[in-house]
Amino acid sequence: MAHSPFTVSQLASLLEAEPVDSDHLIEGIGTLQSATEHQLSFLHSGRYQHQLSSCRAGAVLVRAEHRDDVTGIALVVADPYIAYARATALFCGLSETGSGISPAAQISPTALLGDHLTIGANVVIADGAQIGSGVTIGANSVIGSNCVIGENTRIAANVTLYHEVRLGASCVIHSGAVIGADGFGFANNNGEWIKIHQLGSVRVGDRVEIGAGTTVDRGALDDTVIGDGVILDNQIQVGHNVNIGDNTAIAACTAIAGSARIGKNCTIAGGVGIAGHLTIADGTHITAMTLVSKSILQPGVFSSGTVMEPHQQWKRNVVRFRQLDELSRRVKCLENIVKQHTEGQPE
Amino acid sequence: MAHSPFTVSQLASLLEAEPVDSDHLIEGIGTLQSATEHQLSFLHSGRYQHQLSSCRAGAVLVRAEHRDDVTGIALVVADPYIAYARATALFCGLSETGSGISPAAQISPTALLGDHLTIGANVVIADGAQIGSGVTIGANSVIGSNCVIGENTRIAANVTLYHEVRLGASCVIHSGAVIGADGFGFANNNGEWIKIHQLGSVRVGDRVEIGAGTTVDRGALDDTVIGDGVILDNQIQVGHNVNIGDNTAIAACTAIAGSARIGKNCTIAGGVGIAGHLTIADGTHITAMTLVSKSILQPGVFSSGTVMEPHQQWKRNVVRFRQLDELSRRVKCLENIVKQHTEGQPE
Amino acid sequence: MAHSPFTVSQLASLLEAEPVDSDHLIEGIGTLQSATEHQLSFLHSGRYQHQLSSCRAGAVLVRAEHRDDVTGIALVVADPYIAYARATALFCGLSETGSGISPAAQISPTALLGDHLTIGANVVIADGAQIGSGVTIGANSVIGSNCVIGENTRIAANVTLYHEVRLGASCVIHSGAVIGADGFGFANNNGEWIKIHQLGSVRVGDRVEIGAGTTVDRGALDDTVIGDGVILDNQIQVGHNVNIGDNTAIAACTAIAGSARIGKNCTIAGGVGIAGHLTIADGTHITAMTLVSKSILQPGVFSSGTVMEPHQQWKRNVVRFRQLDELSRRVKCLENIVKQHTEGQPE
CATH class of the missing domain: 1.20.5 (Single alpha-helices involved in coiled-coils or other helix-helix interfaces)
Structure with missing residues (x-):
């Protein structure tokens, strides 16, 4: 694949826009307001249309209907926002091949390592871990014993995976995330808490993103399971034995209590609380800071709380x-x- | 102590069940639905009684009244849930003796180290710290100067203890936890914030569990205090000079503002907010996402918020x-x- | 500057109190109830005035009106709380000169290092980072490539800065904080989420405090910006492209969604949720656990939710x-x- 900078012609091809013949170089991406002549921009929503006339971007991703409103070069695509998302991958500077294993990493001789790895300084990989090819692990992260990490997954710095956690391929795990810590299980014996050791683990699907400071607890007996394509924002808490369906998106600071089953393609806003042992139907939407205390068996939009007013x-x-x-x-x-x-x- | 696997006879003895004579081997624990013939299971609640008939577990912990409903071997105990909790300790694979100090740990020569330690790679132990016998510290954790860690306490990977924090014996501290960071103290001087350096510390009792990503701030002048047997879930925030009484349990994402005094044997659900400088009586229960803005002088169950409904x-x-x-x-x-x-x- | 202990005369001078002639030594600070004869105390609020008579502190910071109520030595100042805040800096034991760079730190040869640094064991500093003079970085922290850290900023242990983050001078960043992780940006393509790589970064002003476990995401195209003198408590989430004005204070566990613009000199209590793409006027106050779902164009005090009552x-x-x-x-x-x-x- 070509590397930045790209000509506008190359970008048109890479982003599946209508062909354009231009050697003008594009080095990055900017908003309609901030983009410079060597940057690409995009018109996501009609309400920003008025910004096109003053936009200085070298090229602008637009739908066909806005082709003539672009002062620079129009790159006509079916969905400018999706084309923009794809363009960010071209300019994000991710190295495409492994830059190697730091001599300051501490890797067990019984770990199995794939090819083309990037492993930072002070990374600790424990006994029996399996690291797929193309994996990146940032400095000072810890991979517990017998973990399995799928190909091309990127783990940032200061991430912790407890023992036996399984991550799929092409995941992104951000700093401060903790996967596989003990679920909160205790039995009360005359006022004293007896720890229930958590014997399950965590299984994460492919193409999952887990945000900074998010914690996913290991299961009590069975595993906690996160489906393919799930995206979790920062500081989310996922309790033990929770099951999150494919492609569900959850915003920051949401907490999910143990054994909740969340469907596929749900969108859950920030600061939501989800009680334990309930079921949420596929395609459900929960608004910010709602407390979900009962199962949702039919999809819809759900809310609780009150709205802000003067004190x-x-x-x-x-x-x-x-x-x-x-x-x-x-x-x-x-x-x-x-x-x-x-x-x-x-x- | 015997190691896994156990015979059913051994388990009966270890779990204080009625004696059973069976050499059948048990290697782990499963739910009534998932347990296999070499696993132990348990009947916690009458509502799962119907699962007994199809359960394939090699042995099942039950109360005497369900003895005859078990198709395999019944292990009759007074409280199956407590027996299950005790059984998890037999199968969790925790090493019982220290596996030693990693040569990649950075330990101050002025630190005092007990016997039978397990200290992971890249652990940093600063000057004057005292590490009790039988302590485990996971990779990449940092123990500040003059910390005192009681015997048999287990600290996971990537934990941070600031200077002079005192942990009791037999505690469990999970990854990402930060104990002893500065309390949020500032004086406003004509619009600018002057930092109030936090001169107290944190004292944690015995048998305390602190979850992943939980933060416990050091006190302003006096110490922040967590009593014996307290269990804190993940991503809890404990402000400076908070005092939490013995055996209180707090679920994930609860935030406790400075100088709050929480009694003994309280149960506080997830996402609760507790305002500063108030008192909560022993034995109080707070439901999820409640805002506690006044003292609770008599125990009871307290709530705020509204319940979920269609948007x-x-x-x-x-x-x-x-x-x-x-x-x-x-x-x-x-x-x-x-x-x-x-x-x-x-x- | 003199070091602890101080004579009362020295303290009077350092804290801009009325001059006092006393060689009595003060070694620390205590509350009115706990201070000993070699400690300083202070009367912050009239409601603690009755504690003066039994206070054993060697010296007490008071307003002139309470001068005669002090049994020990009165240090008369205009604002005892601000004087107390300044006094904490005298007793907090921060080393004033760099204690050097640990041989166990991993520093890129292309990083630019100022003078008088304190860099702990296993710190990783990536290529092109610029570390100002007088900076402290705690053990096991990671500084991404091309970060810029202003003079005298103190970074605790186990902090993560992603690439190209800029911190001003005299900041304090606590353990577990993650600055510059990807904002939560995805485009939905027929049910699947396409990652929008986050090409902006984070700019933090001077004298900013960022609490333990707080996460500040990098911008999508432009930067996330935190103004001078902002103080952020623990476990706060700052979404991508958020802008926080100078001297705004935010308490623990508040979450700010993407592109919100928060004014200067705001005070935002704990557990607040702020929706994305809105504006909050300078000087606004938000009470605990409020959901801010609309812009606040005129300052005032705002709330939502209900208050606690028996269940x-x-x-x-x-x-x-x-x-x-x-x-x-x-x-x-x-x-x-x-x-x-x-x-x-x-x-």
Whole structure:
């Protein structure tokens, strides 16, 4: 594959745009407002259309209908946002071949290593781990015993994988993520907590992204399972024995309690709490900071909480919230009285 | 102590079940549905009783009343869940003696080291630290100066202890946990924040579990204190000078602001927020995602928030929430009018 | 600068108190209740005034009005809390000159290093990084390629900076913080997520504090920007392309979605969620666990949620919340009926 910079003609071909004949060089990507003449830009949404006239980008990804609004070179594609996503891979500077294994890495002689690896300084790989070809592991990450990491998966610096965790191919795991720590399992014996050692592990599918500081606990007996193509943002908590279906997307700071089963193609916003041992249907959408305390058996959009308001007004309303059941009874009582007194009377 | 596998007779003895005479070997634990003939299972709750008939486990922990429902060998115990918890310790594969100190660990010559240690590669132990016998420290963890770690405590990989943190005996600290970082203390001087250096530390009792990514800040002047037997799940935030009583359990993603005092034997669910400088009575239970903004002086169960509903319905209700005080006044007004017009009239 | 211990006279001078002539030695700081005779204390708020009479501190920072209530030596200052904050810097034991570079650090030969550095064991500094003079980097931290770190910034152990992150001078970054991980950007292509590689970076101003486990994502195209003097507590999530204005303070576990613009001098409490692509005015205050789903164009205090109540009572009220729109309509209906029947009647 060609490397940056690209000519506009090359980009048109790489991004499956209508062919363009131009040797103008493109070195990066910018927004419509910030892009310079050697950058590519894109029109994602009609509401930014007015920015096209002043855009200085050397080339702009647009739908056919906006072709004539581009002052520079229009790259006409079916979906400019998807073309933009593909373009970012061309300019992100990821090395395409392994840059080798740091002499300061600590790798067990019983680990099995694939080809074309990039393993940073102070990485620790324990006994029996299997590292697929093309894998990158950032500095100071720790790979526990008997872990299996699929091909071309990229693990950033300071990641921790406990023992026997299995990651699929082409995953991305960000710094501070912890996969396979003990699930929160304890039995209460007359007030004291007896630890339930967590004997399962974690299985992560292919093309999964796990954000910075996200924690995925190992299962109690069976495994915690994350499907293919799942994308998890930062600081998400995935409890033991949770099952997340393929291509589900979860935003930052969401917490999922143990044994919850989340369907495929769900989108779960940030700060959501999902109770344990429930089921969420495929294709469900949950809005930010919702508490999901019951199963969702039919897909839809679900919410809880209240919306922001000025504090003084909010204070008056929350006091009333605590009287809401009583208020409801008073209204019922009024309705009864009014009904009695109006029956038989002319309106 | 015997090692896995165990005969069923041995397990009966180790788990204080009624004696059984069987050389059948058990190599692990499974659920009623997944256990194989060389695994142990358990009946925790009557609602899974119907699974006993098809269970293939080699032995099943049950109460006496279910003895005859087991198709394999029944191990009769007083509390199957507690027996299961104890059984997990037999099969978790923890090494019982120290496997030594990695030559790639960086240990200050002024650190005091106990016997039977397991210290991983790239562990850094600073000046004056005291490491009790039987302690395990995972790869790439950092132990600050003058820390004291009690006997048999296990610290996973990539844990950070700042200076002068004291951990009791038999604790478990998971990866990504940070203990002893500065509390969030600043004085505002005409709009600029002046840092209040945090001169206290953190004291953690015996048999405490601290989850992955959980942070416990050091105190401003006095110490932050976590009692004996406390269990903290992942990604919990414990502010400076917080005091958590013995055997309290806190689920993931709960945040506790500075100087809160939480009693003993509390159970606090996930995503709870606890405001600073308040007191929570022994034995209090807080449900998920509740905001505790006042002290709780008598134990009980406490909640806040609203419950999930379909988004369109929720939108209509939250609009009304913002009018709730007004609605309440309107009802009061109606009551007054109705009262005036119905007094003295025949019902 | 003098080192601890200090005479009371020295402290008076260093803290800009009224001059005092005393050679009494002060070795640390304590609260009014805990301070010993060789410790300094302070009266922050009138509500602790009654503790002065029994306070054993060698010296107490007070306003002039409380001068005569101090049993030991009064150090009279304009603002005792600010003087206390300054005093903590005198007793926190930070080394003032670099203690050198650990031979176990892994530093690229192309990194540019300032003077008076303190770099711990197993620190990894990648190609092209620029480390300002007086910088401290704790053990096992990783500094990505081409990062720029301003003078006197202190980075704790186990911190991760991805490539090209810029930190200003005199910042403090706590353990477990991750700066510059990929923003959560994906394009959905028929159900599959295509990664949008994040080509921007993170710019952090001067005198910024970033708490333990806090994550700040790099921008998609432009940078994520944190202004001067911003203080971020633990486990905060800052999404890509967020902009936080100077001197804004944010408490633990708050999550800020992508492209939000937060003004200067805001105070945002813990557990708050801020939606993406919105604007918050300078000087805004948000209370704990509020969901900010719309822009705030005029400063003020804002809240959402409900307040804690006993669980049984709460259960009745949340059921009514789901009927609130209906209840509101019923009240409107009652009002109409009552109005019809009372018009023209004597009151």
